[in-house]
Amino acid sequence: MALYESGxxxxxxxxxxxxxxxxxxxxxxxxxxxxxxxRPRTRRTPDDQLDAAVLAASREPATxxxxxxxxxxxxxxxRAILKRHELTGGPLIxxxxxxxxxxxxxxxxxxxxxxxxxxxxxxxxxxxxxxQLGISPSTIADDLKAALIRLQHADAAAAAARTAP
Numbered sequence: 001m002a003l004y005e006s007g008x009x010x011x012x013x014x015x016x017x018x019x020x021x022x023x024x025x026x027x028x029x030x031x032x033x034x035x036x037x038x039r040p041r042t043r044r045t046p047d048d049q050l051d052a053a054v055l056a057a058s059r060e061p062a063t064x065x066x067x068x069x070x071x072x073x074x075x076x077x078x079r080a081i082l083k084r085h086e087l088t089g090g091p092l093i094x095x096x097x098x099x100x101x102x103x104x105x106x107x108x109x110x111x112x113x114x115x116x117x118x119x120x121x122x123x124x125x126x127x128x129x130x131x132q133l134g135i136s137p138s139t140i141a142d143d144l145k146a147a148l149i150r151l152q153h154a155d156a157a158a159a160a161a162r163t164a165p
Contacts, residue, residue, distance in 0.1 A: 050071075115147075
């Protein structure tokens with residue numbers, strides 16, 4: 001209570017005490033202390049370098065939390081940047097989505113192409129794509145993994161061809 005009344009925000013008090021901001025608000029409310037109005041949020045303009053760093057990290061098999069930790073950001077910030085660049089989804093989906101044009105060059109089965117079209121190109125869930133294609137969600141995941149492996153092999157072969165004399 002003393003920290004909050006000294007001018008710290010509930011988030012700052014929570015950080016100092018190692019508890020959740022909601023816990024601070026609940027305890028202040030229980031003590032009969034009226035909360036100050038929330039500070040207006042300032043809108044930051046997109047930082048091109050920060051966006052580039054997040055986008056580069058999203059090409060790796062890293063979770064949003066891992067990207068956030070590596071770059072010193074919150075997961076909210078990472079998610080907002082990925083959403084702004086239409087790169088939502090888990091690590092596998094993001095890796096495929098960032099290289100979607102390259103996927104079209106690969107030799108894939110018709111079903112794999114359908115899965116990529118539904119889940120990677122369009123924002124469709126595994127379950128919805130599975131219903132539409134008449135297969136199981138685990139088959140969707142298997143096809144996506146297989147496409148990523150083919151993509152990685154093609155990239156490795158291209159890199160080897162560039163370095164060969």
